Amino acid sequence: MEQLEEIVAQLEGGDVPLEKAIDLFQEGMRLSQLCGGKLDQVERKIEMLIETDQGFQKKPFAPANEDKGE
Amino acid sequence: MAEQPRVFSIKDINRYIRMKLDSDQLLSDVWLRGEISNFTHHSSGHMYFTLKDKDSRLKCIMFASHNQHLPFIPREGTKVMARGNISVYERDGNYQFYATAMQPDGIGSLYLAYEQLKAKLESEGLFASERKRPIPKYPKAVGVITSPTGAAVRDIIITMQRRHPAVPVYVVPVLVQGTQAAPSIVKAIEMMNRFGEVDVLIVGRGGGSLEELWAFNEEKVARSIAASAIPVISAVGHETDFTIADFAADLRAATPTAAAELAVPHVLELQQQLSHLRSRMENALRHRVRSSREQLASVRRSPYFIHPRKYLLEQAERLDRLQEKLIGLARRKMERNRTSLAKLHAQLSGNHPGEKAAFSANRLQAASRRLEQAMLARVKHNRLQLIGTMKQLDALSPLKIMSRGYSLVYDEKEKRLIKTIQEVQPGDMIKVKLMDGQLECHVWSMRGES
Numbered sequence: 400m401e402q403l404e405e406i407v408a409q410l411e412g413g414d415v416p417l418e419k420a421i422d423l424f425q426e427g428m429r430l431s432q433l434c435g436g437k438l439d440q441v442e443r444k445i446e447m448l449i450e451t452d453q454g455f456q457k458k459p460f461a462p463a464n465e466d467k468g469e
Numbered sequence: 470m471a472e473q474p475r476v477f478s479i480k481d482i483n484r485y486i487r488m489k490l491d492s493d494q495l496l497s498d499v500w501l502r503g504e505i506s507n508f509t510h511h512s513s514g515h516m517y518f519t520l521k522d523k524d525s526r527l528k529c530i531m532f533a534s535h536n537q538h539l540p541f542i543p544r545e546g547t548k549v550m551a552r553g554n555i556s557v558y559e560r561d562g563n564y565q566f567y568a569t570a571m572q573p574d575g576i577g578s579l580y581l582a583y584e585q586l587k588a589k590l591e592s593e594g595l596f597a598s599e600r601k602r603p604i605p606k607y608p609k610a611v612g613v614i615t616s617p618t619g620a621a622v623r624d625i626i627i628t629m630q631r632r633h634p635a636v637p638v639y640v641v642p643v644l645v646q647g648t649q650a651a652p653s654i655v656k657a658i659e660m661m662n663r664f665g666e667v668d669v670l671i672v673g674r675g676g677g678s679l680e681e682l683w684a685f686n687e688e689k690v691a692r693s694i695a696a697s698a699i700p701v702i703s704a705v706g707h708e709t710d711f712t713i714a715d716f717a718a719d720l721r722a723a724t725p726t727a728a729a730e731l732a733v734p735h736v737l738e739l740q741q742q743l744s745h746l747r748s749r750m751e752n753a754l755r756h757r758v759r760s761s762r763e764q765l766a767s768v769r770r771s772p773y774f775i776h777p778r779k780y781l782l783e784q785a786e787r788l789d790r791l792q793e794k795l796i797g798l799a800r801r802k803m804e805r806n807r808t809s810l811a812k813l814h815a816q817l818s819g820n821h822p823g824e825k826a827a828f829s830a831n832r833l834q835a836a837s838r839r840l841e842q843a844m845l846a847r848v849k850h851n852r853l854q855l856i857g858t859m860k861q862l863d864a865l866s867p868l869k870i871m872s873r874g875y876s877l878v879y880d881e882k883e884k885r886l887i888k889t890i891q892e893v894q895p896g897d898m899i900k901v902k903l904m905d906g907q908l909e910c911h912v913w914s915m916r917g918e919s
Contacts, residue, residue: 400606400607400739400742400743400746401606401607403743403746403750404746406750407746407749407750407753410749410750410753410754410757411749411753415757417757417758417761420753420754420757421754424750424751424753424754427746427747427750428747428750431743431746431747431750434739434743435740435743437635438633438635438736438739438740438743440634440635444634444635444636444637444638445626445637445638445640446637446638446639446640447617447639447640447641447642448612448639448640448641448660448661448664449641450660450663450664455664457639460617460640
């Protein structure tokens with residue numbers, strides 16, 4: 400998102416040569432599709448992080464009382 | 470007779486005692502522990518009560534201005550810690566305690582510790598706003614340090630799911646209550662910093678009493694939050710009071726839910742922002758292309774493109790003119806140089822060294838001639854002088870005098886000239902020199918001149 404913001408600012412700045420502007424635009428479109436794709440993701444990625452002798456371990460995490468109300 | 474004792478009025482002595490007490494340093498700011506009795510909350514808002522322990526009691530007053538923010542309601546028998554000063558109520562001649570702050574005992578000592586630590590860390594600059602790091606606008610992953618079983622972790626996860634499910638969340642389970650809580654929180658913050666994949670941390674727990682929240686008021690937790698390279702949002706569920714951790718954090722959220730909201734942007738906002746960025750980008754490019762096209766068109770309209778030959782001829786003409794001017798300038802310059810060369814040559818030949826040498830030779834010859842003449846004159850003069858001197862000398866010669874009849878008398882050996890009769894005896898040989906030879910004579914006698 401931040402890169403995209405920078406690109407837009409550069410394009411709006413106006414003193415970019417046309418060829419560079421087109422490159423920037425293509426890069427911007429690529430980033431915006433990437434961001435859009437990420438925003439559309441709905442998969443949950445909540446993990447518990449534990450450090451052991453072997454290094455960091457990630458385990459799926461579900462809050463204990465999440466299901467309480469159901 | 471004894472001196473008359475000094476007599477005071479009651480008012481004066483009470484005032485004197487009050488002055489004494491008021492100037493005492495200990496009594497001007499003191500903490501007391503005791504149990505409340507005879508409690509009255511007067512309609513004026515002031516509270517009157519007695520603080521007692523098993524041995525003693527003390528009259529107390531807490532004015533409305535101080536008691537309106539009391540964190541608890543005092544009752545008969547409540548054990549409290551109170552802060553204030555001791556002074557005298559002059560009218561009644563009572564000394565009493567004027568409370569300015571009060572805590573239920575038990576947490577009272579915690580409260581004291583809290584105030585002291587807060588002051589210490591504040592003076593160290595640990596809470597300074599220039600220390601605060603910004604929370605990233607678009608975090609890649611969020612770390613959550615809290616109890617894995619509390620409502621806090623659930624609130625945080627639900628909120629993040631709702632706002633932005635794509636941002637991964639890593640939970641490090643810790644104890645948030647009890648003596649092991651602080652070390653476990655510190656360890657988790659250090660671990661997250663080593664892990665390095667999250668760019669914002671939420672540290673917190675759900676609400677609770679001061680004792681339950683105590684880990685978040687501990688010095689090592691505050692220092693560990695301040696030392697974290699990853700920005701920290703504190704999330705202790707306690708709307709009104711701040712914990713020390715809240716002061717040390719880069720951002721304070723009143724609740725875990727609020728912390729999650731501060732940590733990640735809402736996905737809809739992001740989508741809106743994204744589409745906004747997209748249209749801004751398209752507009753910018755369209756604008757850029759349009760202006761380029763206009764530029765091209767204006768270049769094409771340029772007379773250089775329309776009548777190229779005309780401009781070429783103009784340039785050729787200009788070149789010719791410049792060439793002429795250049796040659797003219799070069800010629801004039803050469804002329805100037807030639808003139809100045811001639812001038813210099815004339816100056817130089819006026820100063821030829823041969824002429825100077827001839828002139829000097831002449832002067833030398835004349836000088837030698839004068840020297841020679843002067844020498845000859847000098848020699849002649851000296852010779853004349855010599856002749857004169859020789860004539861004088863000749864006139865003075867003793868031989869010349871003898872020719873006039875004088876003679877010289879010497880002793881026998883012709884060593885000594887005899888000038889008086891004293892120098893000879895009768896019978897001595899003497900020699901008398903005359904002009905043309907000498908006589909050898911014997912002295913017969915001497916006769917002195919009378």
